[in-house]
Amino acid sequence: MLDPFGSEAKRLVKEEFGGINELLSIIPSYIGIEHALERVSWIKSGEIPEDILELSDIQDLLTFYALLGALAFSPYGIEMELVREANIKIYSERIRRASKIEGTAIPLKIVERDEIPNRDRTILERTHHTELPPSEREKLRLRYKTGLKKFLELWDGSLKEVYIRKGHAYLTGEQALKLWEEAFEKNFEKAVNLLYEIRDELSTYYLQLYEKLSEIAREYFKERLERMGSAEAQPLRFELFPPCVKIALGGVPAGLRNYAITVLLTSFLSYARLCPNPPRRDVRVRDCVQDLSVIEKEIFPIIIEAGNRCSPPLFEDQPHEIKNIWYHLGFGLTDKPTLEDSGNSTWYFPPNCSKIRANAPQLCKPDRHCRNIKNPLTYYLRRLYLENRKKGEREEGGGSG
Numbered sequence: 292m293l294d295p296f297g298s299e300a301k302r303l304v305k306e307e308f309g310g311i312n313e314l315l316s317i318i319p320s321y322i323g324i325e326h327a328l329e330r331v332s333w334i335k336s337g338e339i340p341e342d343i344l345e346l347s348d349i350q351d352l353l354t355f356y357a358l359l360g361a362l363a364f365s366p367y368g369i370e371m372e373l374v375r376e377a378n379i380k381i382y383s384e385r386i387r388r389a390s391k392i393e394g395t396a397i398p399l400k401i402v403e404r405d406e407i408p409n410r411d412r413t414i415l416e417r418t419h420h421t422e423l424p425p426s427e428r429e430k431l432r433l434r435y436k437t438g439l440k441k442f443l444e445l446w447d448g449s450l451k452e453v454y455i456r457k458g459h460a461y462l463t464g465e466q467a468l469k470l471w472e473e474a475f476e477k478n479f480e481k482a483v484n485l486l487y488e489i490r491d492e493l494s495t496y497y498l499q500l501y502e503k504l505s506e507i508a509r510e511y512f513k514e515r516l517e518r519m520g521s522a523e524a525q526p527l528r529f530e531l532f533p534p535c536v537k538i539a540l541g542g543v544p545a546g547l548r549n550y551a552i553t554v555l556l557t558s559f560l561s562y563a564r565l566c567p568n569p570p571r572r573d574v575r576v577r578d579c580v581q582d583l584s585v586i587e588k589e590i591f592p593i594i595i596e597a598g599n600r601c602s603p604p605l606f607e608d609q610p611h612e613i614k615n616i617w618y619h620l621g622f623g624l625t626d627k628p629t630l631e632d633s634g635n636s637t638w639y640f641p642p643n644c645s646k647i648r649a650n651a652p653q654l655c656k657p658d659r660h661c662r663n664i665k666n667p668l669t670y671y672l673r674r675l676y677l678e679n680r681k682k683g684e685r686e687e688g689g690g691s692g
């Protein structure tokens with residue numbers, strides 16, 4: 292298979308398995324955990340095993356989706372980076388070997404010989420440079436074209452490198468592969484975000500697979516982790532917060548106060564700071580910290596200040612709302628909690644974007660990072676992940692590992 296998000300993969304998921312949920316429910320009976328891990332365990336050696344490159348379409352889909360299911364437990368961690376990197380290499384190699392990119396998730400058409408004016412072709416493909424070996428000439432050949440709109444959505448390279456004519460971008464084989472890579476990343480993220488929504492329904496198989504993935508990722512990114520620390524619980528990065536949380540932090544008018552401060556901010560800040568990637572929904576604060584100092588010294592002051600910025604200030608006319616904050620943190624209705632109290636009520640998870648839009652539409656002012664995001668916490672994790680990835684790649688001079 293050339294692309295797990297291409298038309299053939301979509302058809303198989305729908306017709307052979309009856310949809311993504313059904314596919315995920317049968318994977319544990321067909322694919323052993325070790326078998327799924329073979330898709331990534333070669334990464335340190337840099338050499339993709341031949342049997343991975345030659346997997347049948349169905350086996351390819353099952354092992355790939357097994358890994359996606361595992362990532363639903365912890366999107367935007369080093370595990371996601373490992374799976375992304377290994378699979379981009381696998382599919383790129385298959386596309387190169389097949390010497391075609393048709394049928395992948397990007398709508399590309401083959402360029403007809405007479406479509407490009409000779410004068411342009413001579414310059415771009417250096418047709419008169421007879422000293423160039425045929426393999427070099429082949430690399431310069433403009434083989435594919437795609438509509439400009441789709442192209443601009445995906446391409447993050449320079450536009451100077453690309454021949455654009457009459458609403459189309461014309462691409463060499465390598466440029467088409469680069470465009471495919473961008474599309475893969477987007478589809479990959481989108482799929483992990485969708486599965487994140489249903490992670491509570493996934494079998495424990497995926498959690499076990501996730502734990503094994505984590506071991507491989509820790510080993511592979513060892514140096515980076517030693518240099519930069521892990522992406523788990525760490526001081527809050529306010530500049531990477533989603534717009535809804537920034538609005539809540541700035542204080543809101545009376546009708547929005549309780550939702551913005553008690554429901555959204557309390558859940559967002561506590562999970563983002565204490566347990567950004569909870570392995571299950573019924574996690575308690577005491578599963579994540581040894582004492583309450585981080586809540587009392589870091590999280591509570593931010594909530595109180597945001598409450599004070601509301602008009603009128605939230606805790607002045609509703610002092611009992613403090614108890615409600617502890618309640619939402621899972622300590623029951625109290626204003627003097629101990630760590631042992633955690634679990635007396637549910638530790639509320641940040642509401643999904645759809646809920647925020649329904650209950651407090653004034654808070655949702657999406658920016659470009661909100662695309663495909665279903666929950667404000669994943670927005671934050673995604674931006675942390677991208678920052679760390681950029682930093683890691685810079686320090687490693689563009690490579691990884």
Ligand code: SF4
Nearest residue numbers: 533535644655656661
């Ligand atoms: S899309 Fe989601 S994360 Fe973005 S502003 Fe709206 S609610 Fe917040």
